[in-house]
Amino acid sequence: MVFARASSPHEHSALSTRQVMQYVLLATLPGLVALTWNFGWGTVINILLASTVAVGTEAAIVALRKRPVLFYLQDCSALVTAVLLGLALPPLAPWWLTVIGTLFAIGIAKHLYGGLGFNPFNPAMVGYVVLLISFPVPMTTWITPRDLLPAGVHLPDLWQSLQIVFPILGAPGQAVDAITGATPLDAFKHHTGLLVEQIYAAEPLFSRAEIVSYGWEWVNLGFLAGGVWLIYKKVFTWHAPVAMLLGLTLMAALFYDGGSSTSGGSPIMHLLSGATMLGAFFIVTDPVTSATSARGRLVYGASIGILVYIIRVWGNYPDAVAFAVLLMNFAAPLIDNYTLPRTYGHSKARKATEKKP
């Protein structure tokens, strides 16, 4: 038996930006698989297209700024932005939607502010919100999960999906309209005046689900698994995601009111529908745009969770992770100001703006 002895120090060096980004990319896989299983090839096409555009844009802008192109491409941060945007966009979205969103995310939200590390807003979410505000119709056209499609209708195969995304490849054999449908959050929002039980009974999205919302629960569990792995790998700390999920759960529990017709929906539905887990583990944890200290991240995450609930239930949009994240990105510097950690040897923490004595 070989008894290898390693000399101290045994501690590994901190993760490089490139490693962090690669771990994040890997961690999106379970969620991506669940999305592809339920909604077809659309998300994969979104991601590939967004990645191509993102890397191209990043290279062009870095070259324009007279900085080393390869060095900046190697940190994979543009890829992460592209993958997150591709995961968030509706599957089978037309190609120009993805392209415009990615151009906006990399060009305006990231590089106009100075590139990686200087952007005050999460680039993927800026791209998403720009698209949601500018093109509400294609952005709210979601696919019905595979097993809930009416008899005789199938999800398009890879070639048909490509034809739907890129109409230049020829007319797809199948109309997209036949396979589109509401998301669970949509369905819940639009059944006003019904008891929660009645909504669940009326919608196969709820009644045929294993836990609460058909298809989406597995997508969210996939992102949860990826996120937990990232925490285990110490890519980010638990504070922001756990605080966000707790904030959302708390709000949902407070306003569930036993499932009456004015109920906001059960906590478990809010946790396993929409972009909750993607947001909690992949968006809220962005080290650049979130608050910095552990205490700050608790405040930041919890505020996002509460905002998500408020916009979902009392706002106009069915899902709200992107809006909530952007709003709190605004607030992150303020949170940082009030949550400066106590320096060792000092009796209490300072505020960042406090004058030195």
Add this chain to the structure above:
Amino acid sequence: MSDVSYREITSNGLWSNNPALVQMLGLCPLLAVSGSVVNAMGLGLATLLVLAGSNLVVSLIRRQVSDAVRIPVFVMIIATFTTCTELLMKAYTYELYQILGIFIPLIVTNCTILGRAEAFASKNRVPAALVDGIMMGAGFGAVLVVVGAIREIIGSGTLFANMNLLFGPVAADWKLELFGDGHGLLLAILPPGAFIVVGFLIAIKNSIDDVIATRRAARAAPVEKVSRRVRTTGTIS
């Protein structure tokens, strides 16, 4: 300051001290109504009229009004011209007046106008003040129209739509359809689009200024190569 050249006043108003791009005054109407060329042009002309009129009158009374009460007097003059403009627009371009709505009376609060009255008209002779008002107004209006054109193209895919509201029936068919209706980037019509477009315009203007400055520096007489005695003590000035 009575020896200001008209050429300098003109270049100040249109470019080097442009109210919208350099002084960044009057951004509220600039961002709010520049969703299309016709709105932008309407507000630009109205502002031009008020600016020229107020500059003229402020310059006329500059020796009669004491320093202590000058600001209220300026505001009264500006408000008078704004009301006149409002009535004119009501009479001749009623539909445009309705579209622009509150932003016509709000010209009173446009900082460009009070700024020019205070900084220029109250210290200069009448002709110079009038030219300054016209040029500043033209510079502001030009930026408005450019922003309006960019936002109209990106946001609704048209250019010069509804120009008949401003120029009468002659302009009814000036509208250019650049790409199909309903495919515009809605963001460009919304306020964030205005901020982004104005930001890009300012960046373009600054980079043009940079190019001009480097060219001018290069064209300036090259340094003469004369031998200088090397000094070993003290500093070479």
